[in-house]
Amino acid sequence: MKNNQNPSIRQVKIYSIVTLILIIIGSGISYWTADRIEFYTHAVMHTSEVLQRTDQLYANILERETNIRGYVLTGNEDFLSLYKQSKVDAELLLNQLQGLTMDHQSQQNNIEELRGLINSRVRTFEAAIEHIDKNGNLNGFLNPSKVNDALIGYKMIKDIVLRINEVENDLFRERNQVLINNINALPLIVALISLFSITIGLVTFFSIYQYNKAQITANREITLFQEKLRDQIKLLDDSNKELEQFAYVASHDLQEPLRKITAFSDLLNEQYADKLQGDGNLYLERITAAAVRMRRLITDLLEYSRAGRVSIEQVKPVKLSKVISELLEDFELVIKDKSAKITTGKLPKVKGTDTEYRQVFQNLISNSLKFAKSDINPDISITSQKADQALISEFPTLDKKVNYHLIKLVDNGIGFEKEYADRIFSIFQRLHGKKEYEGTGIGLSITRKIIEKNGGVIFADSNPGKGATFNILLPFIEG
Amino acid sequence: MSFEKPIQILVAEDDEDDKLLILKAFERTLPKEKIACVEDGEALLKYLKHAAPYDDPEKYPKPDIILLDLNMPRKDGREALAEIKGCEDLKSIPVIIFTTSNSADDIKVTYKMGSSSYITKPGSFEELVKVTEEIENYWSKIVLLPA
Numbered sequence: 001m002k003n004n005q006n007p008s009i010r011q012v013k014i015y016s017i018v019t020l021i022l023i024i025i026g027s028g029i030s031y032w033t034a035d036r037i038e039f040y041t042h043a044v045m046h047t048s049e050v051l052q053r054t055d056q057l058y059a060n061i062l063e064r065e066t067n068i069r070g071y072v073l074t075g076n077e078d079f080l081s082l083y084k085q086s087k088v089d090a091e092l093l094l095n096q097l098q099g100l101t102m103d104h105q106s107q108q109n110n111i112e113e114l115r116g117l118i119n120s121r122v123r124t125f126e127a128a129i130e131h132i133d134k135n136g137n138l139n140g141f142l143n144p145s146k147v148n149d150a151l152i153g154y155k156m157i158k159d160i161v162l163r164i165n166e167v168e169n170d171l172f173r174e175r176n177q178v179l180i181n182n183i184n185a186l187p188l189i190v191a192l193i194s195l196f197s198i199t200i201g202l203v204t205f206f207s208i209y210q211y212n213k214a215q216i217t218a219n220r221e222i223t224l225f226q227e228k229l230r231d232q233i234k235l236l237d238d239s240n241k242e243l244e245q246f247a248y249v250a251s252h253d254l255q256e257p258l259r260k261i262t263a264f265s266d267l268l269n270e271q272y273a274d275k276l277q278g279d280g281n282l283y284l285e286r287i288t289a290a291a292v293r294m295r296r297l298i299t300d301l302l303e304y305s306r307a308g309r310v311s312i313e314q315v316k317p318v319k320l321s322k323v324i325s326e327l328l329e330d331f332e333l334v335i336k337d338k339s340a341k342i343t344t345g346k347l348p349k350v351k352g353t354d355t356e357y358r359q360v361f362q363n364l365i366s367n368s369l370k371f372a373k374s375d376i377n378p379d380i381s382i383t384s385q386k387a388d389q390a391l392i393s394e395f396p397t398l399d400k401k402v403n404y405h406l407i408k409l410v411d412n413g414i415g416f417e418k419e420y421a422d423r424i425f426s427i428f429q430r431l432h433g434k435k436e437y438e439g440t441g442i443g444l445s446i447t448r449k450i451i452e453k454n455g456g457v458i459f460a461d462s463n464p465g466k467g468a469t470f471n472i473l474l475p476f477i478e479g
Numbered sequence: 480m481s482f483e484k485p486i487q488i489l490v491a492e493d494d495e496d497d498k499l500l501i502l503k504a505f506e507r508t509l510p511k512e513k514i515a516c517v518e519d520g521e522a523l524l525k526y527l528k529h530a531a532p533y534d535d536p537e538k539y540p541k542p543d544i545i546l547l548d549l550n551m552p553r554k555d556g557r558e559a560l561a562e563i564k565g566c567e568d569l570k571s572i573p574v575i576i577f578t579t580s581n582s583a584d585d586i587k588v589t590y591k592m593g594s595s596s597y598i599t600k601p602g603s604f605e606e607l608v609k610v611t612e613e614i615e616n617y618w619s620k621i622v623l624l625p626a
Contacts, residue, residue: 266604
């Protein structure tokens with residue numbers, strides 16, 4: 001039906017798990033991107049710091065040159081002390097640069113080279129200062145080769161500073177590009193993941209919505225069905241009661257005219273028997289006998305319609321062993337008369353009333369005694385065991401979730417043909433002529449009615465001449 | 480014992496056959512004039528209260544006991560019983576329920592209402608005669624009735 005199209009709970013679960021995974025991946029990517037951004041921001045800052053230091057260093061070198069020149073030209077000691085200070089500053093800046101470019105080998109090399117060039121310039125300056133200290137002036141110190149060296153030295157320093165800046169600028173550009181790429185990619189990634197998550201979320205929501213809708217429809221259908229079932233059960237109940245009522249009223253009212261037939265034929269017999277001629281008396285006898293039999297039938301029908309009609313308050317656990325032992329006392333005379341043997345095993349407690357089970361076993365025992373073989377003594381055994389599942393499942397009226405007692409009554413009587421196993425429980429059904437065995441055939445149908453009313457079933461097994469077995473299945477009760 | 484005054488019986492019974500059978504049975508032990516019949520509860524109350532057409536006390540004497548069928552037209556046995564037991568002048572008359580019903584409810588209710596006995600109509604004439612003999616014997620010879 002419709003239910004086949006419903007997304008199963010499993011599908012919804014899968015959707016939810018996928019959504020969760022996507023959200024986790026999204027978060028991971030976002031975090032990773034943010035981390036990258038932070039890293040590159042840091043790197044950019046680092047580059048600008050390197051550039052700044054390099055510029056400072058270059059300015060420092062120029063400053064020193066100026067100071068030295070000032071000292072050489074004027075002999076003023078202030079220039080010398082400024083020169084010394086700038087020497088210390090240069091050393092500090094170089095060390096800082098070295099520290100900043102630890103992760104970049106070529107920069108380290110460049111800085112080392114720069115340091116060497118600066119030191120070589122420093123050595124020249126030191127020599128010049130020494131010369132001045134010794135001679136009072138620079139006369140004889142400068143020569144064309146030294147001037148040339150100084151020019152080359154400056155050019156080299158300038159070159160190396162430019163190179164450092166260039167490398168750092170390249171690095172900056174490169175890192176900046178990566179950072180821009182990352183920043184640009186982030187919203188896209190986030191958007192994609194969000195879109196995907198939203199899609200999956202929508203699909204999940206829609207599935208759940210569909211599922212709920214289907215569920216609601218199904219529930220409504222179930223409710224409707226239950227209501228219908230309840231109505232039908234009530235209808236069935238009512239019609240059952242009506243039927244019982246009908247049987248009761250019918251049999252009760254049928255007795256009325258019958259009673260009169262009997263009474264008036266009694267009167268006729270009493271007052272006019274001697275005046276009747278020919279077969280008159282025989283006919284009168286037949287009328288009386290038929291009326292008596294009909295009366296018996298009606299009484300039985302009444303009894304049948306009443307059987308199992310007990311109020312719920314009367315229903316209680318019934319000890320079968322007690323019911324049967326009391327019953328056997330009633331049967332004492334018949335048992336002795338027929339030299340019958342009746343044995344009982346351990347019997348359970350079952351749901352119902354004492355009267356009902358008295359009726360059940362009265363009917364079954366008297367049935368077995370009635371249909372005993374003429375040449376052997378009747379032997380009847382009543383036992384109980386737990387019914388196995390295979391047996392229970394043979395009867396659609398039984399509840400497969402409940403345990404049942406299997407109560408067996410086995411006799412050694414005349415038995416019956418297998419094909420009659422069902423018919424014997426039907427009302428007024430007889431397998432034998434009225435002359436052979438008396439009775440109307442109501443006993444077993446009353447028995448069945450009572451057993452079924454108490455949630456059980458009864459069935460019989462037999463073979464002609466091999467005795468009969470009556471099997472009763474009744475549900476376990478608490479306690 | 481033989482000098483006991485025969486009791487006067489009033490039978491309330493709507494069924495002609497039953498009425499005939501009851502009369503025939505009582506006639507075995509009682510003179511015909513000791514048994515009167517009415518056909519429903521309304522007539523029964525009229526008889527007991529000497530209302531027309533039962534205003535002649537000679538012809539319609541006050542009964543010693545009443546045999547009351549439960550299911551009758553117009554006023555049924557239960558209503559008639561309630562009225563009799565509710566009437567100061569009539570409540571001392573023993574009422575014997577004589578019916579086909581053997582419902583436990585009817586038995587309990589009518590005893591509660593003040594009936595003296597409850598008898599279901601027997602199946603054969605022979606049994607009916609036994610019952611009427613017993614009734615006659617019991618109410619005329621064993622128990623004492625108010626004057």
